[in-house]
Amino acid sequence: MKGESMILILLGAPGSGKGTQAGVISERYGIPHISTGDIFRKNIKEGTQLGRKAKEYIDKGLLVPDEVTNGIVESRILENDCGEGFILDGYPRTTDQAQVLETYLGKMGKSIDAVLNIDVPDEQVVERLSGRFMCRCGETYHTAYKKPEVEGICNKCGKELYQRDDDKPETVIERLREYYRKTAPIIDYYNGKGLLVRIDGTPMPDKVTELIEKFLEESGYGTRR
Ligand code: AP5
Ligand code: MG
Numbered sequence: 001m002k003g004e005s006m007i008l009i010l011l012g013a014p015g016s017g018k019g020t021q022a023g024v025i026s027e028r029y030g031i032p033h034i035s036t037g038d039i040f041r042k043n044i045k046e047g048t049q050l051g052r053k054a055k056e057y058i059d060k061g062l063l064v065p066d067e068v069t070n071g072i073v074e075s076r077i078l079e080n081d082c083g084e085g086f087i088l089d090g091y092p093r094t095t096d097q098a099q100v101l102e103t104y105l106g107k108m109g110k111s112i113d114a115v116l117n118i119d120v121p122d123e124q125v126v127e128r129l130s131g132r133f134m135c136r137c138g139e140t141y142h143t144a145y146k147k148p149e150v151e152g153i154c155n156k157c158g159k160e161l162y163q164r165d166d167d168k169p170e171t172v173i174e175r176l177r178e179y180y181r182k183t184a185p186i187i188d189y190y191n192g193k194g195l196l197v198r199i200d201g202t203p204m205p206d207k208v209t210e211l212i213e214k215f216l217e218e219s220g221y222g223t224r225r
Contacts, residue, residue, distance in 0.1 A: 007111070011117040
């Protein structure tokens with residue numbers, strides 16, 4: 001085991017498989033999976049003020065403003081379960097967010113261990129998002145690549161699956177545009193800091209997990225569970 005904690009960032013276009021991979025790695029390494037998208041969706045469902053604000057942007061395929069997003073992450077990473085590290089899925093997504101995160105971590109005496117960029121071509125992204133089904137417990141399925149045992153029902157908790165509102169084709173296109181406008185530049189930012197690791201996101205999910213685990217093992221991070 002390398003050090004006491006592991007802080008990973010998962011970068012990648014919408015639908016590249018960040019949530020799928022973060023879920024598996026979080027379980028195997030025993031560290032929390034923090035998805036800003038999931039936090040926004042939970043707030044939208046609960047009808048909070050944050051949820052109402054986030055929905056204005058999410059429904060249009062746009063990023064939620066940095067001043068709203070940064071504060072949420074700061075309070076989440078200060079929670080007790082983050083002591084041994086965490087996986088950030090979908091944050092940071094702008095250069096400003098990346099710089100703010102460094103300030104937060106610096107205050108905590110911590111730093112990022114690696115930024116995994118899950119690389120998938122745009123055509124596959126659109127196909128993945130149009131076939132995606134979600135469960136409220138956090139599990140993600142796909143009509144072709146990850147089918148539930150019983151159609152429309154979650155394997156883990158038995159609840160009914162649903163499609164995300166922002167997976168409509170026109171919103172997916174806007175999310176991709178927003179990704180190239182605002183998020184893609186941070187690939188170079190992290191590359192310049194020597195933290196970027198490219199992960200081929202095109203094989204089936206289990207294979208992508210193997211690639212990530214291979215990198216983590218070679219870097220000296222042992223599984224905790
Ligand atoms: P968020 O929820 O983060 O959405 P996203 O980045 O668009 O990414 P997705 O969750 O759609 O895809 P994913 O990469 O997790 O892929 P998944 O594993 O599900 O954010 C939603 C919105 O919230 C944003 O648009 C923005 O408005 C706002 N937001 C969030 N964070 C923000 C931030 N930091 N700043 C500002 N705004 C923010 O996989 C996709 C599908 O493919 C699934 O069906 C899966 O089963 C399947 N699949 C996965 N891997 C494979 C594989 N290897 N082969 C075949 N199929 C696969
Ligand atoms: Mg996701």
